Amino acid sequence: MKALIDENLCTGCGTCIDVCPVGAITLSEGKAKVSDECTLCGICVDSCEFGAISLPKVGTGELPRDYETYRGIWVYAEWRHGTIHRVSYELLSKARQLADKKHVPLASVLLGYRLNGLERDLFNYGADIVYVVDHPSLAYFTDEAYGNVLAYLAKEYRPEILLAGATSIGRSFIPRVAALLKTGLTADCTDLDINEEGLLVQTRPAFGGNIMASILCPYGRPQMATVRPRVMEACRLAETRSGVLERVSVPEELFKSRIEVLEETVCEGPSASIVEADVVISGGRGLGRKENFRMLEELARLVNGAVGASRGAVESGFADPSQQVGQTGRTVAPVLYMAVGISGAIQHVVGMQGSRIIVAVNKDPQAPIFNVCHYGVVADLFEFIPEFIKLVKGGC
Amino acid sequence: MHIVVCVKQVPETQNVKIDPTTNTLVRQGVASMMNPFDRFALEAALRIKDMDRDNVNITVITMGPPQAKEVLIDALSRGADDAVLLSDQAFAGADTWATSYTLASAIRKLGSVDLIICGKQAIDGDTAQVGPELATLLDLPYATYVSRIEFLEPRVLKITRQTDEGTAVWKVPLPALLTVLKDVGIPRVRSYRATLRARRYEVPIWGISDLRLSKESVGLKGSFTQVIKVFSPQRAKDRTFIEGSVSEQAARLYELLKKQGVPGL
Known part of the structure; x- marks a missing residue:
């Protein structure tokens, strides 16, 4: 699998040869040739002013079963020491725009123990629904329990898009959720949008920030992304905005974690x-x-x-x-x-x-x-x- | 005890730069290396082996094109016991899901594994997703951003991990997967004896048939995420040098930052 060259468009200018980070492109008979060393990073695609390079498509072209039943946008609400982390408000504000563009509801998921009242501000920042799972086993963060519960909820309620902050917590357990749901995940996004087909366009830096890549997840549901804190503007819509609060009970075995938290320290x-x-x-x-x-x-x-x-x-x-x-x-x-x-x-x-x-x-x-x-x-x-x-x- | 260390060959990022005049990406040389965080993963494994040399076996594994063998030879030269290269045309273009899926199949084929160690993330993709996804597919407990590994019991680890606001200490039963930070120890240099052995070592190469995987389940075909566009980031072009005497410079900067609403000023 490698980048595709349209020989009718390729002028043999050689620009792509210079940009390939793995040196996989050579010139042969006046046309660019891609070797098996190609890692499909896509840098050459953008470098070609003649539009001669494209990447092969992911997947087998099959949409997931029940694809039509996935609806709505979810934001995982991260909290620490009794307050919601700012990245969740930033994400809700962005997700509100996306939900309005798609005409779908926006929900937020709050997992933890004794979280009374934390959901209020999630409504104020744009959530229509807040799902709460409150359980002693969620008092401390562990990848297993948090991942199991969020994956379970996503399977039950089928959001089309699932977003979380790219914090140390989000970057750690959201990949577990993606693996349990068998779908794609884009890390550390700095921009999100909805394209004409209604798909989530996820933009993120790569190669240490030297290039930006826009990514789609056409054949996996939900479409999942973690988003960097502080890149999106948090916008409180109202002092008190109403919404639907839903407390969800989930099967007890999901809370099991083989890991035991011994200690947590906060530096100040x-x-x-x-x-x-x-x-x-x-x-x-x-x-x-x-x-x-x-x-x-x-x-x-x-x-x-x-x-x-x-x-x-x-x-x-x-x-x-x-x-x-x-x-x-x-x-x-x-x-x-x-x-x-x-x-x-x-x-x-x-x-x-x-x-x-x-x-x-x-x-x-x-x-x-x-x-x-x-x-x-x-x-x-x-x-x-x-x-x-x-x-x-x-x-x- | 059998430890598997997952490594990746990456281009040296400092060789990927933006040409300031054309604002396009330029490459200087195609040097590649072992992902720096994976060197720490290998070092963490070697330190466990140091405690009980005869009973700890380290296998390094990588997925990549044939030349990715170089990073395995490098790991063997530093003291790893065995190596496996996952290489097949069908693996190309894998996203983190397809990569984790392929690695999980290979690790199952290795048989009994007690501990898997990965670097925190690869410096080309920076996703930090393969470790957690791999652990999930193998149904193993895992801990990310690990800065310290200790043994409480022969089959129970006490690990210290970095959080955004401090640290957490976790008790982790084996088998498990850890992704590590540089704090686990400075990577050792190649040893003469190990280098000689590495030179003679025949690295097994496993493809889809060895792993009994279908073409549709790996590489680009088995991936979910599609790159649709790659572009150069917008760079700050409006750099301002603040001139004047030191006190004028301080005053001007203070005013500028204050005007832009920097919190705390």
């Missing part, structure tokens, strides 16, 4: 998780020593943010590995990401390029971090950061 303060913070102040090798990170911690505390670090800073012992942003660390997408004394290696950039505003502070104007920032400050960080802290303190 400037060393709190960089994934959840609206503002991340990250330091690199340019900080010089561990003590200098205190400056970043002070700034982070003032703006209720968290402190991140580059791999270099972690390896130099300036920061904890849990603070590392980048390919082998965490992927963050805060409202503000401030890179202080970080050169900006690609491995770092892939972990933060989804941030809404990126500020780079570095004394080297040639540092690659300036290629990805929105605001560049060429300055000595030891002079700049204290000045900046002064202003923030004054403004508070």
